[in-house]
Amino acid sequence: MISNHAKTALNQQVANYGVLFVKLHNYHWYIKGPEFLTLHVKLEELYTWVSEQYDVVAERLLMNNGNPSATMKEYLEQTTLEEAKSGLSADQMVESVISDFQQVRKEMLEAIEHLEAQDVTVEDDLLAQAKEIEKQIWMLRATLKK
Numbered sequence: 415m416i417s418n419h420a421k422t423a424l425n426q427q428v429a430n431y432g433v434l435f436v437k438l439h440n441y442h443w444y445i446k447g448p449e450f451l452t453l454h455v456k457l458e459e460l461y462t463w464v465s466e467q468y469d470v471v472a473e474r475l476l477m478n479n480g481n482p483s484a485t486m487k488e489y490l491e492q493t494t495l496e497e498a499k500s501g502l503s504a505d506q507m508v509e510s511v512i513s514d515f516q517q518v519r520k521e522m523l524e525a526i527e528h529l530e531a532q533d534v535t536v537e538d539d540l541l542a543q544a545k546e547i548e549k550q551i552w553m554l555r556a557t558l559k560k
């Protein structure tokens with residue numbers, strides 16, 4: 415079983431993914447500009463991935479006698495991210511996703527430290543997510559370069 419400290423760290427990511435799922439939809443719907451077609455599709459890919467990983471982390475918690483948060487109210491109280499702002503340009507939306515992914519990745523790596531090898535299967539899931547997020551950050555950054 416994993417420690418309470420590790421459970422809190424995992425639940426933090428459940429809340430972050432819950433908020434990010436809605437935020438990525440917001441940008442997917444409201445993005446404007448010449449990059450619309452590319453970014454609209456990319457944002458759909460990202461919210462689909464986030465939704466899968468959100469479920470992976472929550473179910474890992476349940477397998478370890480944890481209680482993943484499961485209401486929007488809890489997510490807004492527990493997230494370290496901010497909800498989407500309106501009126502952002504396409505570049506600002508991409509910058510916002512990069513910044514959120516950096517935050518999630520940092521906390522993911524901290525959660526692995528909290529786990530202290532108590533459960534390598536959970537660590538493996540978190541590491542896979544951190545690796546994928548790193549790749550997505552790289553691709554999103556490349557879209558900002560003119």
Ligand SMILES: [Fe+2]
Pocket residue numbers: 442458
């Ligand atoms: Fe859509």
